[in-house]
Amino acid sequence: MENQIFNIPSKLSIYNAKLNAVGIDLGTLECCAFVIRKHGPDGVVLDEFTAQRTLPSNMNLSQLNFCYGQIAINRMDINAQFSIFDIKQLLGKTFNEIVIDPLWPFEVVDYGNQISLTCGKFDEETLIFGTSTALCSVLFKFMKQKIEEYQGTILSEAVITVPSSFSEKQKEATNEAAEIAKWKFVHLLPEPIAAAIAYSYEIQIPNRSTFLLFDCGGGTTDICIAKVYDN
Template sequence: MLKDFNPEFDAIGIDFGTTECCTAVIRKHGPDFVALDPTTSNRTLPSYVGFDEKEPKCGKIVVDRMRNHANCTVYDTKRIMGREFDKIVTDSLWPFNVINANSGASIEVDTFEGKKIKSPEEIVAVLLAHIKSNLESYQGRILSEAVITIPSGSTDEQIVSTAKAAELAGWETVHFLPEPIAAAFAYFTEKDFLNNCNILICDCGGGTVDICVAKISGGKFELLNYDGDSYLGGRDFDKLLFNYFETILKHTYKIDISKSNKKYLLNQMCQNIKHNLSTLAEDTLAVDSFECDSNDFIPITREKFEILALPLILKMKDVILRSISKANLQKDQINYVFQVGGGCRMPMIKKMLKEIFPNSNHQCSIYPDWVVAHGAALYAYHLKTTKANGNKSPLSNRAVTGLLDRLKGVKNMVKFQFLPPKSSTNTTNIPA
């Protein structure tokens, strides 16, 4: 790995996720992750936007205030933007309305000024502007260019929608990179691998699952296939727990939370329980959080959670097997399996991967929540140095060269959107 980077290039990578965002910037010794959340100072920012005050808010503070300001909150925007109205799968927990406006699907949300109709791009622009502001404070200067990652199954419409949001947020030049490719970029600029080996990257994020299958041969990285499911992610595991506990509260304790804002509290608690069950064999839900007269606890074991989640695990397994088949490989030909995204912390996903690939080398050595932003920043650095050094990048002596050569030849798989200043005409290009 290159040890001495030039921080003056301002190489920025942004992982814009369904549930969380993360960003990295290249400093002297490599990618550095910028604190984004104003409440927790965490490097990941919940993709929630609140409109209950004059200035929109982002992150954990919005999540924590949902019990009182749910109708002013928007999240899961990534599952809405760039989609036709009749193809959007709505969630019963959404406190906002998705309506069919003239310009396509729009979001109706309460604000401090009353009810407003906003485009998904306007919502996402708030998040991307917040990220931009934090990056500029960290770097000490105005920034205009970034690499933003997208799900592998993104349509042209979704890419254009994200580009519009970036432009509204003040980004002038944006390059798009599929999330599993960004993860591949991180691993293959950080680690050494055996020659003539096949690898699989399983990226289980909050809203999507992305699978990348590739081959390393002759020191080059060849992308064989990547696939995904944009309606399968950590959010869907949360929903399983929510339905489980909501049913018990209703039928055992006669507590109906469906018409109160306590359903958002339950949703948050289910996320925490999901995280806890990655390390604990059993966890509980306190009933007094919903009914002060009860001191009971509702238990759930990891085994029970895994039974509930079996249909989701089977869907994920289908995506993996489909990807391997399209790459013209057999399961036993995969030498390395890389686990990316917060969802890969769940033991059931690790177990499923191990069962499919019992003889593979399984790795989760780069922090799973940050690895996509990590790779995006490295790719941004490659673009900057290639331009500055006459098409020669200090990263090109590794597997990166083969990766980029492959990307340039795959039409409709990888798109890089360049947003010039607003006075110019937008164009879409594949980098040379």
């Protein structure tokens, strides 16, 4: 994220909710999504089990019943072999670029220059869940469903935050996963910039100032230097 310029939008007193603006944070450990309402950003309840706006980035993909979030975590006690998590760490990477975690209940295999995940057995056959991109799209699709239920309309455009350290391949994989989930128009925003925007809504950042941005996530920590000028 070298020498990039971003416009920090001003905080408004009233927003145009008809724009159906959507922001998604695909986190290593948790995801969240916000939409614009009349008086500003409003978080979407993504996890039905906990009624929380944050959704653990866990999936349990048994053939009998897919589930996401806290329920997927709870099911690790009885059928961990169908559990998928840490998918963000695998996006856009080749097999040689990852470090296998011995605690993963799934197996990561090299599949035509892509990472594919297999785990569990169903009727004595090993399940092949698919590539990391395909599995990420399943999570995106679930979140899209919850956001559309909250908004009461079909949505096609979203801003998705990604680590500033993401390579072009990782960004492409994120885009592809979102598009598979029927997000037709996807805009990627570096996570530190999203943090700066959120911070500026609470505290005014002085013009012509230089500051450090720390974005401490579950899988990555981004540290960036930002300069503000021309208001």
